Amino acid sequence: MTEFLDLEGQDAVRMTWNVLPGTKQESSHCVVPIAAVYTPLKPLPSIPLLPYSPLRCRNCRSVLNPFSIVDFLSKIWICPFCLHRNHFPPHYHSISDENLPAELFPQYTTIEYESPSEKPVVPPVFLFVVDTCMIEEEIGFLKSAISQAVGLLSENSLVGLITFGTYVYVHELGFGQIPKVYVFKGSKEVTKDQILEQLNFFAKRPKPATGVIAGVRDGLSQESIGRFLLPASECEFAINSILEELQKDPWPVPADQRATRCTGTALSVAAHLLGACVPGSGARIMAFVGGPTTEGPGAIVSKTLSESIRSHKDLDKDSAQYYHKAVKFYEGLAKQLVNQGHVLDVFACALDQVGVAELKVAIERTGGLVVLAESFGHSVFKDSLKRVFQSGDYDLGLSSNGIFEVNCSKDIRIQGIIGPCASLEKKGPLCSETVIGQGNTTAWKMCGLDKATSLCLVFEIAKKESPEVISQSANNQFYFQFLTYYQHGSGQMRLRSTTLSRRWVAGTGSIQDLIAGFDQETAAVVMARIVSFKMEAEAEFDPIRWLDKSLIHLCSRFGDYQKDIPTSFNLSPRFSIFPQFIFHLRRSQFVQVFNNSPDETAYFRMILDRENVANSVVMIQPSLISYSFHSSPEPALLDVAAIAPDRILLLDSYFTVVVFHGSTIVQWRKAGYHNQPEHVVFAELLRAPQDDANAIIRERFPVPRLVICDQHASQARFLLAKLNPSATYNSDTPADREIIFTDDVSFEVFLDHLQRLAVQ
Numbered sequence: 001m002t003e004f005l006d007l008e009g010q011d012a013v014r015m016t017w018n019v020l021p022g023t024k025q026e027s028s029h030c031v032v033p034i035a036a037v038y039t040p041l042k043p044l045p046s047i048p049l050l051p052y053s054p055l056r057c058r059n060c061r062s063v064l065n066p067f068s069i070v071d072f073l074s075k076i077w078i079c080p081f082c083l084h085r086n087h088f089p090p091h092y093h094s095i096s097d098e099n100l101p102a103e104l105f106p107q108y109t110t111i112e113y114e115s116p117s118e119k120p121v122v123p124p125v126f127l128f129v130v131d132t133c134m135i136e137e138e139i140g141f142l143k144s145a146i147s148q149a150v151g152l153l154s155e156n157s158l159v160g161l162i163t164f165g166t167y168v169y170v171h172e173l174g175f176g177q178i179p180k181v182y183v184f185k186g187s188k189e190v191t192k193d194q195i196l197e198q199l200n201f202f203a204k205r206p207k208p209a210t211g212v213i214a215g216v217r218d219g220l221s222q223e224s225i226g227r228f229l230l231p232a233s234e235c236e237f238a239i240n241s242i243l244e245e246l247q248k249d250p251w252p253v254p255a256d257q258r259a260t261r262c263t264g265t266a267l268s269v270a271a272h273l274l275g276a277c278v279p280g281s282g283a284r285i286m287a288f289v290g291g292p293t294t295e296g297p298g299a300i301v302s303k304t305l306s307e308s309i310r311s312h313k314d315l316d317k318d319s320a321q322y323y324h325k326a327v328k329f330y331e332g333l334a335k336q337l338v339n340q341g342h343v344l345d346v347f348a349c350a351l352d353q354v355g356v357a358e359l360k361v362a363i364e365r366t367g368g369l370v371v372l373a374e375s376f377g378h379s380v381f382k383d384s385l386k387r388v389f390q391s392g393d394y395d396l397g398l399s400s401n402g403i404f405e406v407n408c409s410k411d412i413r414i415q416g417i418i419g420p421c422a423s424l425e426k427k428g429p430l431c432s433e434t435v436i437g438q439g440n441t442t443a444w445k446m447c448g449l450d451k452a453t454s455l456c457l458v459f460e461i462a463k464k465e466s467p468e469v470i471s472q473s474a475n476n477q478f479y480f481q482f483l484t485y486y487q488h489g490s491g492q493m494r495l496r497s498t499t500l501s502r503r504w505v506a507g508t509g510s511i512q513d514l515i516a517g518f519d520q521e522t523a524a525v526v527m528a529r530i531v532s533f534k535m536e537a538e539a540e541f542d543p544i545r546w547l548d549k550s551l552i553h554l555c556s557r558f559g560d561y562q563k564d565i566p567t568s569f570n571l572s573p574r575f576s577i578f579p580q581f582i583f584h585l586r587r588s589q590f591v592q593v594f595n596n597s598p599d600e601t602a603y604f605r606m607i608l609d610r611e612n613v614a615n616s617v618v619m620i621q622p623s624l625i626s627y628s629f630h631s632s633p634e635p636a637l638l639d640v641a642a643i644a645p646d647r648i649l650l651l652d653s654y655f656t657v658v659v660f661h662g663s664t665i666v667q668w669r670k671a672g673y674h675n676q677p678e679h680v681v682f683a684e685l686l687r688a689p690q691d692d693a694n695a696i697i698r699e700r701f702p703v704p705r706l707v708i709c710d711q712h713a714s715q716a717r718f719l720l721a722k723l724n725p726s727a728t729y730n731s732d733t734p735a736d737r738e739i740i741f742t743d744d745v746s747f748e749v750f751l752d753h754l755q756r757l758a759v760q
Contacts, residue, residue, distance in 0.1 A: 264298020
């Protein structure tokens with residue numbers, strides 16, 4: 001595993017196969033697709049920042065890199081992707097073997113460029129869109145969180161405020177004398193022209209007769225934009241005054257009805273306002289939603305309380321009457337935001353669903369952040385919001401306006417990307433016929449991206465030649481180049497270029513090479529992303545069957561066994577943990593939607609689709625650490641057998657962190673032993689898992705929920721649900737051992753069946 005982590009440390013890339021199958025037929029036998037999980041802005045301490053523009057191939061536009069072949073005498077470089085010969089420009093003429101530019105150093109396969117000619121652009125823009133259809137207590141929590149967030153903004157950040165309930169209220173922050181508000185009806189769709197007209201953008205000068213109106217260059221004065229978007233230093237007082245006086249939505253709600261909430265209209269007004277004032281800048285719409293949308297476009301349920309909000313069952317039966325209409329509306333909104341280069345972040349805090357499942361398309365395509373909690377007073381929401389604006393060790397490193405491009409050797413095709421991006425529909429010979437995620441393109445827009453944003457790129461091999469022909473060819477390398485052009489937090493535009501080379505093998509005897517290059521963690525994460533995508537995109541898709549078939553085929557292809565003798569089955573260490581990952585993936589919240597609402601499922605999948613391999617593996621197979629008097633903290637098997645009366649367990653399942661106390665530990669704690677000076681060791685034992693849990697929470701976004709529970713108490717379910725049920729009510733288990741009341745198969749039974757089927 002370590003060599004794959006070293007590769008990630010150098011280039012922020014993990015690939016499923018690090019030695020690639022050489023032909024289309026061989027790659028189809030490999031079952032797990034050729035895929036890369038790439039974190040474009042991962043902080044890499046060793047990469048240089050070059051103060052000039054990159055040198056590009058005249059034919060395929062790839063960037064000069066260490067794999068280019070250089071002829072120092074005739075000052076020519078050959079592109080490894082299209083083999084085109086390019087002349088070096090005059091300012092490279094002093095290059096030689098001893099005098100190389102940084103981009104040709106073999107260790108700088110990842111490098112950044114920042115050309116000084118490009119002037120800084122508009123400062124970051126934050127438009128807060130705030131729901132007021134909530135009880136006073138929730139509004140109080142939200143007001144204090146937003147006013148704290150505004151205090152954390154940099155002074156030059158532009159800030160705007162929209163509140164909504166039955167109507168949408170656009171607050172004019174630049175009018176200091178009295179609070180001034182423009183009101184839009186929540187039940188109607190609002191067009192950009194209506195916004196420009198009603199907000200009096202052309203009160204002092206005539207409106208241009210033709211063309212798209214976008215920002216200062218198209219006749220909007222800085223003064224008219226400044227009425228709604230002001231630097232944080234100037235409008236902090238105005239925003240806090242509005243927030244202090246913010247009341248619950250005044251329209252009466254009958255006892256048998258839901259509040260009238262027009263989230264869709266409010267987001268549409270926000271998108272039009274930003275599109276008119278600051279197109280193409282790094283602007284974020286930050287929506288704080290406290291309940292389901294019941295009015296106007298994007299509604300997910302009617303106002304009548306007797307009608308329940310759509311469940312997974314309704315979606316499967318296609319009986320959720322509002323769902324498709326709402327998704328279509330948010331697809332339109334996503335397209336508009338991507339064209340404008342703006343991001344939609346959603347903070348949804350309610351005990352009921354709010355419509356995250358419908359909003360998912362707009363959040364994902366714009367690269368927005370999403371946080372789901374039960375209340376605006378919950379630490380999951382409050383600490384996550386603080387993290388967005390926090391600078392220092394744990395800042396998110398928010399960047400904007402990204403464009404991501406891929407170039408690769410001519411025998412490789414790109415099927416698509418699963419992750420937070422939107423296709424720019426730049427078709428070319430490198431696009432595959434088969435599309436997964438955002439496909440049919442070699443360029444994607446990433447309106448919002450941060451240090452952790454990770455994309456999953458899925459490739460296929462297009463070579464059809466027979467292995468014999470291939471083995472004679474001289475060059476057995478495939479090349480990939482990932483280019484990320486983005487606006488850095490400083491306001492400057494940068495380009496990060498990562499170029500990779502991977503060896504390919506074909507023909508007899510290549511199977512050992514393939515095994516040596518298999519990265520089982522990345523493979524599990526890629527399978528999880530693909531299965532989540534297929535569950536949403538394909539009707540009648542059976543995820544368990546698909547995962548089981550894939551695993552059986554993989555084991556019979558790469559396992560070591562004698563036909564029809566299950567006991568002879570053996571997997572190489574490179575594959576040995578993969579069945580375990582698939583076992584836990586089958587039981588995870590990404591595949592088992594029972595007991596989760598469509599909103600929760602959409603939330604879990606959005607986070608899975610944007611996180612790196614290490615974090616995604618924890619979501620699939622949580623980590624378990626055991627604390628006891630007998631030894632220092634040590635990893636424990638994710639099994640019910642790990643529970644013991646004198647142990648404390650720390651479970652990290654990414655979304656929740658559980659500290660679980662065994663029954664004896666609970667009795668000692670209730671007796672107050674940890675407060676007695678002679679039992680200081682016990683006090684330390686109680687404190688250690690808490691400290692470790694806090695360390696996990698500090699560096700994670702969204703902030704996970706912390707559950708502290710005792711054996712046999714109700715909240716112990718958070719731990720029990722994740723453990724392998726090796727001891728159930730059906731098995732012969734000693735009376736003092738913990739059991740799980742379930743009919744799920746245990747990992748041992750699962751492995752037994754796998755071996756029997758793989759050797760057939």
